[in-house]
Amino acid sequence: MSDHCSRLVRKCDDDDGPPVKRQKLENVEVAKSDTKIHQLNNDCLELVFGHLKFKDLFCLAMASDQLDSAAAMVFRRKYGKNEIKFTGDGITHLIEDEYLGFSVKQASTYKSFLHKFGAQLSKLNIEVQSTMYTAVEPILRNDCLVSLVELSLGDCRYESSKLSVFGSIEQPFQNVEKLSLNRCHLNENASKLNKWFPALSSLSLYDNSYSDPNTIIAEYPKIVLFSAGSWRGPADLTEAQILAILRLNPTIQCLDIGLAADGNELDFYRQVNDILPQLERLQMCWEAKSFANGNEVITFKAVKNLTLNFTFNAFTGARVLPFAFDQLMEMELINMPIVNNTWLEFIGYNKKLTKLMVLPFNEDGLFMDRPNNQDLLRIAKELPNLITLAIDVTRITTDCIVQFMQMCQSLTTLQLYWNDLNSFNHNVWVDGTFFEQIDGEWNIPKRIISPITLKRKGI
Template sequence: MDNRNEAADRKRQPEGANPPANKRSKTSETVSADVQRASNKTAQQPTKIHYTRLRRRMDEEEEEKLAKLGPDPNLCTTKLTDVNVDCLEHIFKNLRLIDLLNVADSNKQLKPAADLVFASRYGKQWIFIHSRYKSILIERNMCPTTVQIPRSFRLKLLRCFGHLITKLDITHDKHMDAYVNEYCADSLVEIKFQRCKASTLDDLRKPFTQVRTLCFDSCKLGSKLSELDKWFPEVRRLEFNHQNESDCNETAVHLPKLRHLSLFLPADEKNHLNKKYFEELLRLNPNIRTLDIGGHFDAKYLQNVSKYLQRLESLKFSSIQHLSDIGNGTVRFPNVKRLHLWGTALDHSLTNFISQHKKLTKLTFSSIGHCEEGALLKITSPALVEVDFGNFHFPSDEVASFVAECPSLKKLTVAFGNENDYEAFQKWLGNEWREIKKYSYYHICRVTIER
């Protein structure tokens, strides 16, 4: 009977009041902590909701008050894009090129001011983008200097500022030719290709309408070389420097505005632009006024081309083969006024060649050494205005006789064998001439005097 009553009491007892001995049971302290946390959570929940609603209502009321009062006059709400172009230009002048490039590439509204800064700072400078350089070079004061902009930015530079670049010197690089043609075709005035591949010209899609000076230096030129008049219709100065190659039998073209031509004639004509191509180019362009010819050629080649260049006014050439044939009267440029000779000896043959050109006003030598006795007096002319004998040195009495026989002479550069010869020459000159430059080395005294 007692056993049945104990079982009934256990059934009526709440679960967990007397847990079995084999199960983990909560202590009285744990139960009290749980109850306290639950009560705190229940008490905080309505307070948090009430605070959120109150804060939202206060914010709304504050916004309504501000809207009624209007904008605060002391609060500046002007954005950078609201500033006029002149002020932005003044601000952007302090930026480096790479920062200026990032500004132009990031916002269309800021780009006009960035364009003005780039145009004033770099618009008339030579920009060099070469594959062998890690940075882009920009010419300053006739000297290329490194600008702090990585070469990886070259395409972005052309895309953002290509329409402002006027002078560009590039080597062939992937995508470079297409970018130059796309973004610089209407702005470039001078362009120089170095070590470019045949595809440089073959990939052109539109002409360079403003290019006046075009230079190829050690390039491989493709079939479009025969279409230069189409792709460079305004070219006035054309230069082929060093060994330019072509795998095609190119046809020379007539360039109606061409006035200056610079040629380099190779010794080995295999795969190079050969002498026949250049001779044909001269024949088709008789309006050339200045000719600079170097490389490997002889007096006979000059004789062949001279008949096409009767209007030539300026001639420059380096040492040639069979120089003795140049003074026999068969090589003549009747209208040449400026003559520059490089690496040639002032001997009897050359003095005969010079004396045949009576319209010479400027004569320049880039050579060094002694001359034949009396050679200086053979080239006197009443038309000469400026003469630079380079490092050729003469006796003082011979120089004095030369000056006396050239009444129009205004400027003379000449070398003397020693200081005593120059001092004797100075006494002869008197006060009519003045010394503007003097340079002494070893026993040579090189001076420039001006009337």
């Protein structure tokens, strides 16, 4: 070792001596490199690009054709399983029930996005104007054929006319399992819908128009869930056409119907029950004129999940559903205007219920008969197998909620909603008494906003 090096080492190791001024080292050569970022291998690039956010990743792919393959791989890993949504405002991705993204002003941006990342997308939701959709569809039909698993098309927010979709498709979307068409127009080529989407397990058709609606009456070999309806005008599909689809597809286990009421629904659902005796899930909209004709009660032998949406009820929901169930385990009553004794009896008849949701229409200034203390305790007594309850607690005291939780030993999840527009006497957010009473057995949520979700510890 040279004397110069020895002196440097001694200065570094001399911890007990006085501070030593660092010596300036001169004539040190710094290694130079002409390597540019696009010359790095993809493994290195993906490591770097993994720190980029949604918009930045797209901008990078747009800026350099030499880097877009690495950017695409990172996009697939970070966002490929998220729902990607095109709207008139921009391009977003869904994460934790929130859409995050960036604004878009030109149709060319949607086209570029699909060119760069289309092969990485698994879930795509397009809600844009017809002119923008016309520009996007050819790329959609080319770049997304293999990757897509879910596809939703509609223009319900941006214009009154309906999107004219799928003018022609030369190659099928082999892997799309879920297709939703909302306020779209299908021409005579719709007769090929089951050919375009041979793997469909879920098909939703709402507020659409057709050159001939009979063209979609076809067999969909793998279909399990079927949704159909219209609320904005004459039904796009008649009851007879819906029944024809059901007859061709006995594999359907979940049915969602939203047709304007005419009072003759009883006959329609009697036929549904005959055609699909294995039906496990039924979702329907309840309107003021629903089931006006007939006193018969239809018994569903296999239905395990029932959802009733009262959005169009006009606040006259005293009549209960003329249905009975042998196997019902889950019931959801949404936007319910009246929670009365008759409806509570209807709920209580289904002793096998493990999940119940009772949510009134939540509008300020409108009369709502919300659940009260007596109703909640009645639910605890009549439904011994209840595991999950979601309920409006605006008129229910905190002490009663605690009593309910003590009575329902099978309960593992309790979701508490309340009307944000009205004040009420809960002490949940006043002094914490409620949380102190349940802290030993239940997990306390971090945020006290409607709804509060409580989970039993150890579950």
